[in-house]
Amino acid sequence: MTTCVNFSYDELQPGQQATYSRTIEQRHIQLFAAATGDTNPVHLDPHYAASTEFGEPIAHGMLTGGLISAALALVMPGPGTVFLSQQLRFRTPVRVGDTVTIELTVAEKRDRLRWVSLQCRAVNQDAKVVATGTAEVIAPAARQTVELAEEPAISIQTE
């Protein structure tokens, strides 16, 4: 059981930073495809991907969006955050085996509605920028400790 402590609105200050990392395996790309229905072969079919400019399967760009959202939901501000908006610019594709680190920095806060904006940067293990953007959230009113759910046990049948 993993517990997770959030940051309340009052605890967040401009400049404050937090990170969240995930090494992207082929299975994460398959899971994202099955969640969204995006079975574009550039993500799933190594033979097809070899014929593209990328040369090998790449992750869906929005999987990086999902990692940013996970960083906001689990790390800063953490559980209780309401996600208002996300702006995202994709810069470099993510390949299987890449470790993507999401770097969040509190940009602005406004007491009305506990509104907080955060700069979001995703970098890979070579410090190459994968994506950049800005998120707007409503931060939690109070500090809270939440027990995270277990990651679902999933098996993927390969041919």
Place this chain on the structure above:
Amino acid sequence: MTTCVNFSYDELQPGQQATYSRTIEQRHIQLFAAATGDTNPVHLDPHYAASTEFGEPIAHGMLTGGLISAALALVMPGPGTVFLSQQLRFRTPVRVGDTVTIELTVAEKRDRLRWVSLQCRAVNQDAKVVATGTAEVIAPAARQTVELAEEPAISIQTE
């Protein structure tokens, strides 16, 4: 085997529309959680979710982002599209059983780099707006027919 025909840059005109729909099941939320690591119990734990303002599990907001990305990748412009940016505002949570329809409208095009912007709207089965935004892409140079990959065969072990 599903084949998919894209729209080339030349075929896209401002005002042109396309849609992509998906009914969100609990398994899609589990798959998105396992892809991104976002195991916030508001998505996965019905007991915890009942204690929140939502009353029941809701989908990750960025799953809707993934549906928009699927619509761009599979429908319009379709295979060969390069995703440059996405702006997204979340308006209403998606609940299990909701059918989310992504409505894409070509907004602008610029011959330099085959740049195209599209308005994106996600609505549920009650015509309630789930999310709105704008995407920027590089459209494919030529019409192309692509065989989509099979959706991976996945089983989720429930307790």
